[in-house]
Amino acid sequence: MDNLDLSKTSLKQFKKIPIYVVEEHNEALQFIYSAIGGKKLPLEGTTLVHLDAHPDMLIDRKLKGKDVRSGRKLLPLLQIENWIVPAAAAGHIGRVVWLRPPWAKQFADGTRVIHVGDHPVTGLLRVDSKEPYYMSDALYSAQLKNKRKFLLTVAELSGVDEERIKGISQDIDVDEPYVLDIDLDFFSTANPFINLYKHIELYDRLEPIFGFNLPQLDDEESCENFCASREQHLEELQNLFEHLEKSGDLINYEGPKTNLYHKVNQLKEVVKAEAERLGEQPDWWMIFAGGCTRDQGGLPHYISTQEEIKECVTKTLKVFLKHMPPPVLITVARSTEDGYCPQDQINFIQSIVLQIIKEAYNTDEPVFHYLNSVD
Incomplete structure (x- = not known):
């Protein structure tokens, strides 16, 4: 025993x-x-x-x-x-x-x-x-x-x-x-994220920003490299949305102006316009949380x-x-x-x-x- x-x-x-x-x-x-x-x-x-x-x-x-x-x-x-x-x-x-x-x-x-x-x-x-x-x-x-x-x-x-x-x-x-x-x-x-700014189909708009393609090979090196890249991707998104949460804009964002930055900046304009129409302030952290669920087809x-x-x-x-x-x-x-x-x-x-x-x-x-x- x-x-x-x-x-x-x-x-x-x-x-x-x-x-x-x-x-x-x-x-x-x-x-x-x-x-x-x-x-x-x-x-x-x-x-x-x-x-x-x-x-x-x-x-x-x-x-x-x-x-x-x-x-x-x-x-x-x-x-x-x-x-x-x-x-x-x-x-x-x-x-x-x-x-x-x-x-x-x-x-x-x-x-x-x-x-x-x-x-x-x-x-x-x-x-x-x-x-x-x-x-x-x-x-x-x-x-x-x-x-x-x-x-x-x-x-x-x-x-x-x-x-x-x-x-x-x-x-x-x-x-x-x-x-x-x-x-x-x-x-x-x-x-709970499906109805977030449903009029502009926000949940679907988040997919190309937060989505990813798995490595074609599943050997150890390919997976390690993918995770390093994905970590960087998620870190940059977190930094961008933290900045939006604090200031409501990306004008003074000091991070790199990457392709991801431009995608988030475009999204920001659409969300702000919709939030203004509804008479409210965007909850950027909630939007970030929703984006983090857009892998594997969503929740x-x-x-x-x-x-x-x-x-x-x-x-x-x-x-x-x-x-x-x-x-x-x-x-x-x-x-x-x-x-x-x-x-x-x-x-x-x-x-x-x-x-x-x-x-x-x-x-x-x-x-x-x-x-x-x-x-």
Whole structure:
């Protein structure tokens, strides 16, 4: 028996499975860390079963590897899209099972091994995965220090056929102990950037500015060169939009007047004219954030009907949970304040999801953490 098995046998148990409901998804990690501290989860190698319309598996490009190994000090450094891989880099999460709705296709289905660690020169956290999801943010590096391995399994969870859903639960082959993590935007997904200055089709205008072409070869040198170029591209865009956010114009911009500068300058004129027509000031940082989602065709967007939501929860989710072992704890993210789960649907989705969870497992009363959160 290895050390991990020994640590699992000595774990303490909750009397009832706790449920924590958060607003922003990265807030779920504090409860996972608390369970590790309370010896309810092993220090290393926990499996995260993650139902979400988004993988949440990016890395903040400025995050240092040493910061992910600083325990709970890491938590304030994370955002909704990048909270899982840092926990894997610290060793706490050894496997991620991303269960996606049909309209979310950021990763291909299947299982792969990913290594995460420190870039040997910069010390920044990077992965050795060449998938577009990571290449688009210049997060690839073949050379890693303080390297950790984690397993990523991706599968579509959909349909109402019990045998098929049972097959999915068997195929992913999840062992205890694990964390069940559900983002409510799994059931109905909005892309909050689509309606940003929709009259001028801003979201589409951002694609040629923020887009990229993957290297034709996927050898180590080509990928490293691409990431260096892409990093420069993203850095320049960030500088341009930071300047716009501060001054509202690029007249006094001191950076190089590159082709990218001219593209952003042209966009600025169109956006300012539209904002003036609407009687408002442009939110340049929001526009930059929207542009950063224009890789791989943009974010998923599918607003489900109430009937579709009900069927997915009471049939798909219910059957899936029935064929899964009980998790150690359950985290639920609302993701509505940032626009990813529709505001007019969130309470309906939350109530029926919590009801199905209670029917499936011996759970404690949910802790509504989002009601106590303060800015």
